[in-house]
Amino acid sequence: MTNSSGSAETEAPEAQQPRAIVAGHGSFATGLISAVQQISGRGDAFVAMSNQGLSGDDIETRLRAAATDHGVRVFFTDLPAGSATLAVRRIMRHEPDIVLVTGANLAALLEFVFHPDVPAADAARTAADKGRASMIVHGAG
Amino acid sequence: MPVALHRIDDRLIHGQVVVGWGQPLGIEMIVLVDDNVASSDWEQDLYRMGVPPEMEIRFPDVPTAIRDYESYMRDPRHTIVVTGDIDTMRRLVAGTGAIREVNVGGLHHRAGRTQRMRYVFLTSDEEDQLRALAASCAKVTAQDVPTARPVPIEDVLARPVTEKAQ
Numbered sequence: 001m002t003n004s005s006g007s008a009e010t011e012a013p014e015a016q017q018p019r020a021i022v023a024g025h026g027s028f029a030t031g032l033i034s035a036v037q038q039i040s041g042r043g044d045a046f047v048a049m050s051n052q053g054l055s056g057d058d059i060e061t062r063l064r065a066a067a068t069d070h071g072v073r074v075f076f077t078d079l080p081a082g083s084a085t086l087a088v089r090r091i092m093r094h095e096p097d098i099v100l101v102t103g104a105n106l107a108a109l110l111e112f113v114f115h116p117d118v119p120a121a122d123a124a125r126t127a128a129d130k131g132r133a134s135m136i137v138h139g140a141g
Numbered sequence: 142m143p144v145a146l147h148r149i150d151d152r153l154i155h156g157q158v159v160v161g162w163g164q165p166l167g168i169e170m171i172v173l174v175d176d177n178v179a180s181s182d183w184e185q186d187l188y189r190m191g192v193p194p195e196m197e198i199r200f201p202d203v204p205t206a207i208r209d210y211e212s213y214m215r216d217p218r219h220t221i222v223v224t225g226d227i228d229t230m231r232r233l234v235a236g237t238g239a240i241r242e243v244n245v246g247g248l249h250h251r252a253g254r255t256q257r258m259r260y261v262f263l264t265s266d267e268e269d270q271l272r273a274l275a276a277s278c279a280k281v282t283a284q285d286v287p288t289a290r291p292v293p294i295e296d297v298l299a300r301p302v303t304e305k306a307q
Contacts, residue, residue, distance in 0.1 A: 025156055053259065055249035056152045083155040085236030089187055 018047045018070040019120045020112060023049040023063060023088070024078030034107050039109065042113040047072065051083045060087040073097055074124045076104035099124045100119075107134035144172075146221045149230050150246040152200070153223055154188045157246065161286045162221060163196070169218035170197045174206040174233060175225050177238055203229060207236035214239070227270040234278050243274060245283040245294065255302040258292070260285045268298055284299070 001037075022029040029048035047066050051059050063084070065069030067073065077085040080102045094100045099121040101108065108131025115123040143147050145166045150158060153173055162168065179202035183257045192198050196261075201209060206222070210233075213220055224230040225257065234240045238265070247260045254262035261283050263271070274282040282291035 035187060037161060053249065055251055056155075057251070058249065079156045079160065079191075080157040083152045086152075086187060086191060089190075093183070102303065 016113075016116060017046045018072055019116070020074040020076055020124065021047045021049060021063060021066050021070070021072055022058075022076045022109070023084035024051065024082060024104075025051060025084075026050060028078050031107055032104070032106055034115060036109050039106075040110060040113055042116075044114045045116070046076075046109065048083070050088075054083075055090050056083055056087060059083055060090050063087050063090050066099070067091070067095075072120075073099060074112075074120045075100045076109065076124075077102050078104065078125075081115060097121075102129075103126045103131070104135060105131045107131045142214070142219065144222050144240075146244055147233075147240050147242060148221060148223045148244045149225075149227055149248065150223055151225050152164065153225050157286055159196070160220060160221060161194055161250045164220070164289065165287050166199045167194065167219045168221050170199070170213075170216065170220040171214060172201065172220060172222045174197045174201055174203060174229055176202045176221060176229075177218055179205070179307055201227065203232050203236070206233055210237040210239060227267050227274060230279070230292060231270055231274050234274060241266055241279040243278060243281045244291075245271070245297070246285055257297050257300050257302065258283055269300065 019036060022032055027050065027052060032049050032102045033043045033046045034101040036046065047070055049062060049066060055113065075088045075098065079085060085102050092100060101124050111130035112127040113121050115126065145168065146162060154171065173188060179200050185200045189198055213222065215216050225235065230243055234243065238242065245261060248262055249260065250256065250262045253264045254263050266270065271294050272280065281294040284291040285293060
């Protein structure tokens with residue numbers, strides 16, 4: 001589990017407490033957070049977690065602990081069928097105030113970090129809309 | 142059509158299964174054989190929501206899967222059969238008498254298991270179960286994703302035990 005990565009190219013804003021967990025396959029989370037940090041300097045809004053090498057139970061345990069440790073109620077994951085997504089869904093069964101956004105992308109995370117004054121759950125919903133809208137096919141092919 | 146893949150994976154339905162294997166094999170149906178999931182509507186909903194709408198997913202317990210196995214073979218769709226542990230697959234192999242290949246796709250770290258591969262951790266009982274499984278069907282290999290080299294289970298079991306780093 002890591003908290004942000006990379007360095008901002010511009011003057012860093014005041015550090016944020018983590019407001020969401022990003023979880024997925026391989027380096028999905030650290031890679032996305034690194035990109036958020038490079039663009040906005042606000043990668044510290046996220047805690048990263050990889051499912052690599054972990055059982056479903058271990059993924060759930062670590063995600064639950066991270067949410068508790070950081071007081072976070074928002075999760076961004078990669079695939080709707082991914083093991084991180086399934087683990088969060090299991091947590092949500094007993095903690096219904098959690099918000100989960102699957103299919104997360106860079107546009108979604110950037111939208112999320114630029115609304116630090118909006119309740120995290122509301123910012124997550126707006127972020128999902130932004131991420132969805134950022135998927136555009138160019139070209140006539 | 143013969144079942145395309147019989148997989149042991151303690152994560153059951155997840156990215157490697159639905160996308161990693163599902164895409165290249167053109168999978169249209171997943172049969173998740175697990176006695177606990179078969180008896181839980183909530184667990185079934187959890188896994189159902191993760192698969193694409195065009196992919197059917199079934200949740201038989203072991204006796205039902207054995208009974209219906211012929212229908213999976215006759216089904217024109219490409220199918221994956223998944224179990225979460227070795228013993229469930231062993232029961233399925235014994236009960237159907239028709240499974241010739243088994244893929245060990247993921248048995249992750251937990252107390253009592255030691256590491257054999259990056260994604261294969263086994264207790265001594267599970268090692269015995271794998272040997273029995275290998276003796277009862279033609280081919281058991283470890284392979285997490287289609288692009289990886291399948292490793293014969295005999296080679297997996299012959300590897301020195303390594304300590305889990307994390």
